[in-house]
Amino acid sequence: MLKILKYSFFDLMRSRWSYVYFAFYLLLGIVLLFLNNDLSKAIITLMNVIIMLVPLIGTIFGVMYYYNSKEFTELLLAQPLKRSSIFLGQYLGVAISLSMSLILGLGIPFIVYGLFKSNAIWDFSLLLITGTFLTLIFTALAFNIALTNENKIKGFGYAILLWLFLAIIYDGLFLMSLILFEDYPLDKLSLIGTMLNPIDLSRTLILLKLDISALLGYTGAVFKKFFGTNFGLIISFIMLTVWVVLPVLRIIFKSKKKDF
């Protein structure tokens, strides 16, 4: 598996898209910092970007990589290799190279700007951790989609639809259901609703740091326990891990059964 991981990783490292992605974050970081002159404001803006863009790039890139390297995969499958290690290796190769572009691309300008001397360092590292988690989750989801759909166009369509659903439509439905059932106690429902969507989950995680004073304005014991203590942070991280593990398990399961 490690060999395949290494191969995928270096293959991607040489590819143009990794550089474009890396350069994009680098530019974003530099522009934000040097035009804004304010670390905490830059972090809020970055949060919005990361929560939307990282899943999008993750899904598209994952699907694209799978379809592009399909012939090579089939060649590998003819060798005496475990199927799970082939696909996991490819998956990790993509996910790690994407995460690296993100961490380096954003990290370099922030470090140059003087991150270590400011107290925004925790907010920033939280941002990078969630970004990495989102990359892992959405690349895994993309591999799932690609494994299930032989048709390239269909695969891409589903991938974009998945992103659109989780990033925007889900929140709309969520909001509507909250307003519709406003006569009932909703604090548990709203927290569960957040857990079921990795994008919402990472958003809440960052809210915990940035908007804690507003979140505590709501009367509700469950909310208070969730947001007022470290409980929320821990649960969120556990859920994010679950969100990584489940799709990866499905990749293994699916790849074992699939006909090529």
Next chain:
Amino acid sequence: MKNVLLFFTAVLMAYSTYAQNIEVCSTCAISTLKKGISVAKDYDTILVKKGTYKEHNILVDKPLTIIGESYPVIDGELKGEVITIIADNVTVDGLFIINVGTSYTEDYAAIRVRKSKNFIIQNVVLEKLFFGIYLEKSRDGKVFHNKIIGDAVEEYNSGNGIQLWYSKNIVIEHNFVQHVRDGIYLEFSDDCLIKNNVSAENLRYGLHFMFSNDDIYEDNTFEKNGAGVAVMFSKKIKMLNNTFKENWGTASYGMLLKEINDAEIIGNTFEENTIGINIEGSNRIVYKNNNFINNGWAIKVRGACYTNSFIENNFLYNSFDISYNSKVNDNVFNKNYWTNYTGYDLDKDGIGDVPYRPVKLFSYIVNRTPETIILLRSLFIDIIDFSEKVSPIFTPNNLLDNNPLTKRITW
């Protein structure tokens, strides 16, 4: 003029000829403060030496100066009130009073001033108290540089740090009040000056006004209280250069204004409160040069608020800048700096060319269904906020800052 001169000479004479020092210590002839007061003549000075005095219900009924040397402890043994002042011109300085009795029928205080004038209470330390300093129908006094540390747990069985009731023209300065019900409480008290105090971690309010007019409070710090300052049913109050910090919770405000008219709120800083200012039924108030930083809601307007003006304030990184629960607006917003402003300034005069709408649709939704707060900063919310910004339906149409500034204001 002649009378005044005569009076002063009389006072001077009195001091030089009659005033004497009485020493109180555990080994002296006069071993209790009570005895000291009973043998003292008017305008005497009682010097309380270091030691512990187990006394309560000490009645100061003549003009005296009571000075503690290196903080003698007056222990009330939880039996009731400790010092009650009923004479004019009394000074209490440098005592350490502990164990004030708790009662559900009477407000026992560490130091009570009743119907007196020209008193000074300074450098006093109060601990384990019910009520701290209680001024009742008194006037022209000064409460200066005291430290009050309570251990209040529940609102119903705890008292206030400094309480004023029907008192006039009092100066409360440089006090430090902690862990009581209300840090400083004014009821029916006019023309008072509250300055440079620190009121923190109190159960209810840092500072509480009820039916008190023409008061000024400035340069105070209110931190981590149930709510910072509650100003209710009062007129013409000036609130200047105070700091309100970290008042977190479901009913926590930096400042709560209820039925307040003609006040001035200038130069204050509201930082990291759940709600910076909560306004209800308050009219003709000027908000100028305030900083609202990192609050959940910078300003929450509950209704019946007319002709208020918000001029030249900084609204920095608040989750919500302004929240309104009605569609009617009669308040003016002008020349504020909003970090959430996204307009442009083509003519470079420092004023944005597009008006700013401080009320978002989402704040309206959160008012209706509080649980939706969990969707804060979601892309979907940004989209509906944007559409509301383009054509307001739910939020007041004329609630605009027509001249939003593009740079943070410094003053």
